[in-house]
Amino acid sequence: MPYSDKYWQKEEVMPPKEIEELQFKRLKWVIRHAYDNVPFYRQRLKKAGVHPDDIKRREDIAKIPFTTKEHLRENYPFGLFAVPKEKIIRIHTSSGTSGKPKVVGYTRSDLENWINMVARCLYMVGVRERDVFQNMVSYTFFTGGLGFHYAAELIGAMVVPAGTGNTERQIRYMLDFGTTVIHATPSYAMHIKEVAEAMGIKPDEIGLKIGCFGAEPWSDNTRKRLEDAFGLKAYDSYGLSEMNGPGVAFxxxxxxxxxxxxxxxxxxxxxEEGNPAAEGEKGELVLTPLTKEALPLLRYKTGDITFIMDDECSCGRTHPKIHRILGRADDMIVVRGINVFPSQIEHVLMQIPEVGDHFQVVITRRGSLDELTVRVEVRDEIFTGELADLDKIRQKVQRELQKELGLRTNVELVEKGTLERFVGKAKRVLDLREEV
Amino acid sequence: MPYSDKYWQKEEVMPPKEIEELQFKRLKWVIRHAYDNVPFYRQRLKKAGVHPDDIKRREDIAKIPFTTKEHLRENYPFGLFAVPKEKIIRIHTSSGTSGKPKVVGYTRSDLENWINMVARCLYMVGVRERDVFQNMVSYTFFTGGLGFHYAAELIGAMVVPAGTGNTERQIRYMLDFGTTVIHATPSYAMHIKEVAEAMGIKPDEIGLKIGCFGAEPWSDNTRKRLEDAFGLKAYDSYGLSEMNGPGVAFxxxxxxxxxxxxxxxxxxxxxEEGNPAAEGEKGELVLTPLTKEALPLLRYKTGDITFIMDDECSCGRTHPKIHRILGRADDMIVVRGINVFPSQIEHVLMQIPEVGDHFQVVITRRGSLDELTVRVEVRDEIFTGELADLDKIRQKVQRELQKELGLRTNVELVEKGTLERFVGKAKRVLDLREEV
Known part of the structure; x- marks a missing residue:
């Protein structure tokens, strides 16, 4: 089934020139497909004065207007689907925080493409038939659960469809089933570590080898903590349901x-104006799925900030690399006129040894002034109660945050176990300002 | 993909004689497979003085000792698996009420057989590509979720992987997505009915056509209630994880x-002694999976009480029929020496028009005497508060229960909404007697 010992599909090592040609051929197809079958796109392209035949070079894609998540919501549930309902064999939704959910659909061919992309990712980091894959994310509407489930099964690993929650049982099953690979959010993995320790189990003796972590931005410093805790190699997983789900990049x-x-x-x-970022410069990732029959979203604004790293990769794969997500446009907080991403805070905290694995960001307004408070758990062994020591740590954290953010923050140290734990995506920012 | 307009696979209409021959051929294979690859079976067969070669006629199966759920638990997690771990691509578990969970495994071929059996069932009741299938049972460890999910997807229906809970959203999705087929426990469906009504939605105007109900024994009287409420056709689904999951019978x-x-x-x-029941007589269903590579359980005692209905079926399928499950051996309550199945109580209650859709059975001991109390919700329109009327209903329920059970019960009428609702399997029996 796999293309080779190292690659799941032969497309992973296609010569870059061939990838570009295939990309452009498919790009023309998907624009035509959307134009012919989705009234929303036909109207939009007409209004922009573009016809599918006008796309003659790669650069011409700039003529096509962007698609946003609001467009998906406004066309709830199936308004952007390009195939009749009978051809759709799967629905996923993302509930979002407010308003109508985003509904995404898949034809049989879409599912096959998607699952193979996720399988590429898992195979790339070493998942094989002999592995036991414990899938500790939500199933049902969330694409992360079924996406990884099907792919690990396709590779032939022993899939444990664990879902979230019941952490003690998760840990018992890891030990009893000989789990070697886990998929979870990084924050849930941190929680598993604590629960295992409380059960008297050393996390690095569970036997895990590979961790796939996604659904939240996380930093290299968190990677180091996860790897040290569990003795595994931690990999960053990127995807979004509008682009199938996980398996977009890995x-x-x-x-x-x-x-x-x-x-x-x-x-x-x-x-920010929607113009191409300079080569290697960071900006918002915009994606157009090239093979999606059910939902051909043209130039979809992902909201995720990253940049293209155009080095050749020693792994032999010829597909471009993006930097791990620096932040989500949606997550950006503006405090006293300064843009702050929670991922920047995480990056700073996770490299300070005295800081534990959990933190919370609280934003309040005093008079007309925004206040950013970072509540930080300190490591057990640090929490001696010596106020002078604690104050030194507090000042250090404050200093490091100021260096990164260019902003004075209040830092509050709290005891381990004080802050909320999450089984899915962590909700770390509490914005208590009134609507502005 | 389907064999015909009417049948998913051609095996559904195999001449009975051919089925018998195939059955026996496969029976010999599975006994040999278990003997060769599962030390537990080799020892057990040797101890019983049976060798796979001794199975020369169908009746010889009686020489093989039964397998029980305790054997599965004692061999937790993988002790009864007949293939190496690398060949297993899926694990499910049933947590059970106490002790070790039962762990079941599947090879790729097992999954394919299983999914096709569930697809046979869905196709049999009319599920097609054009349908929208909302799968409202638990995913992850429970076989009901992924089993139906894969099968409906294989048929090509639009699968909505809904899982349990968030009932208002479930109902909104039914309306928005045009759901035509649901899969749920009968008790959850009753709850959906109530919630829809509270939302001002008439359940029979949702547009549902087919309901697949399982995981709990339910009666023809409940069928009538479900069909009347939703304007659908309600079908009974039978399976257990030890025999793959759903799709054993339908x-x-x-x-x-x-x-x-x-x-x-x-x-x-x-x-009860393990001897063959007389033809057409009720008894415990014992199953041997004939194609299961991963987990070839020989003569597995399901605990489910039923009987073989050996009429020819006008649907054209040549496979035998079992009566809907009359009760589970595990669920049997012994009250003052009399065996009572909760399904008998349900059967009685659901045919009394004044009785609502929910009930609870409470068993207590007063002195040395067991008391069985049935708490019954009455229909809203009945609950006038006229004590004389209520007492008449109470007496009627008591009389009908006594007729069926041969036992005097206490009947307590309660207002609609009093008793607990369940999103998964209903837990209707509360045994408050001390351990005996």
């Missing part, structure tokens, strides 16, 4: 950037 | 008995 064993599957996605990085 | 459109797939299961009905 780190290879180099752990230096995520290969993004350019035979299935057309990749752009744009600045 | 009602056809005749709604008179469940076809049990005799090319994949060897079927026996035994009495």
């Amino acid at each position: 780190e290879c064993e180099e752990q230096n950037g995520l290969h993004i599957w350019a035979d299935h996605y057309f990749i752009e990085i744009v600045d | 009602e056809c459109e005749e709604q008179n008995g469940l076809h049990i797939w005799a090319d994949h299961y060897f079927i026996e009905i035994v009495d």
